[in-house]
Amino acid sequence: MPPRLEVIGLEGLPEVRPGDDLTALVREAADGAGGLRDGDVLVLAQKIVSKAEDRFVDLRDVRPDDRARRIAAQCDKDPRQVAVILSESAEVLRHRPGVLIVRHRLGHVLANAGIDASNVPQMNGSERVLLLPEDPDGSAERLRAGLGGRIGVIVNDSPGRAWRVGSVGIAIGVAGVATVLDLRGRRDRDGREMQASELAVADEIAAAASIVMGQAAEGVPAAIVRGAAHFLGQGRTANLIRHPDMDLFR
Known part of the structure; x- marks a missing residue:
């Protein structure tokens, strides 16, 4: 079977309020969509995490x-x-x-x-x-631990981008997902060694989920990304942020 990725929007989540048990709410919504499976990545909109944490x-x-x-x-x-x-x-x-x-x-x-x-x-x-959540990585880790199983969790947001029109989902909180895939040193199909290729896989997963979750009144603040189990691992959101000393655009 060729590689494939599936994104399942979780509907039915209520308006989240401070102090709500977000893990329980997400589990119920996921169960309504067939449940979480081994290797799934759960992506949640930043806003529902911030609301639950009374930010x-x-x-x-x-x-x-x-x-x-x-x-x-x-x-x-x-x-x-x-x-x-x-x-x-x-x-x-x-x-x-x-x-x-x-x-x-x-x-x-x-x-x-x-x-x-x-x-x-x-x-x-x-x-x-x-x-934004006080500690988005910590928020993601608490959700992952509460849900159990071999899954990843990403908290996403959709800021604007320098040099590009429009917003795109990015990972601002991560647990159980390898944030950056370093391809430097590997060979391409012609045998050339790659010198600078690093893939922001957590951002790519967040962006894929955002297509289903939407940005306005869609009412789908969470999604399951299925087919990305090979990206499960250890990562921190800080790994995605270029150090100011390496930022040539400021």
Whole structure:
């Protein structure tokens, strides 16, 4: 049989709230789709992980400092939101009206530190935004341990990309998956030694799942990727992030 990959969207997950048992909710949804199998990779949208971990901030409670106000004026954003973005950032890389690009404390380079209010229910006049999980790798590992079996877990997000139009799913949390496949030193079909080939396999799996999960009102915040068992292993999201000293584009 030729190589094949199957992506199964998990429907029926409820609106996740702080303190919910995400492992139990995902297991029930997976059982409704036929259950998890040995070698599966479970991919979850960052938002449901953040919601379960209560990573909400209500902008009504935020008091921006002078730096946040100055940057907010330069990029035409709410100073309160900018203050939250800065609290999650290690470095501001670029900003202009409507755009604020930062290096997140986890190392990811993305707009607004991954913070937004899309698909974030509001209540009693709240102005809530949602942050990335505190420790996405740890979140993925807890889910993997709770679900049991020989599976991998990826927490994905869909930031924009430098030089390319549109967003693509990437892995921001990983457990039980080899994040990068190093092909350097192997031979191609013509016998030439490969010098620089490294495959971001966790990102490729996250992107495949994102096609089924969607980005807006689809209501499919998790998916099973089947056929990628050969990528199970040990990896950390940090392995996917290019060290600043090797970044030629800043």
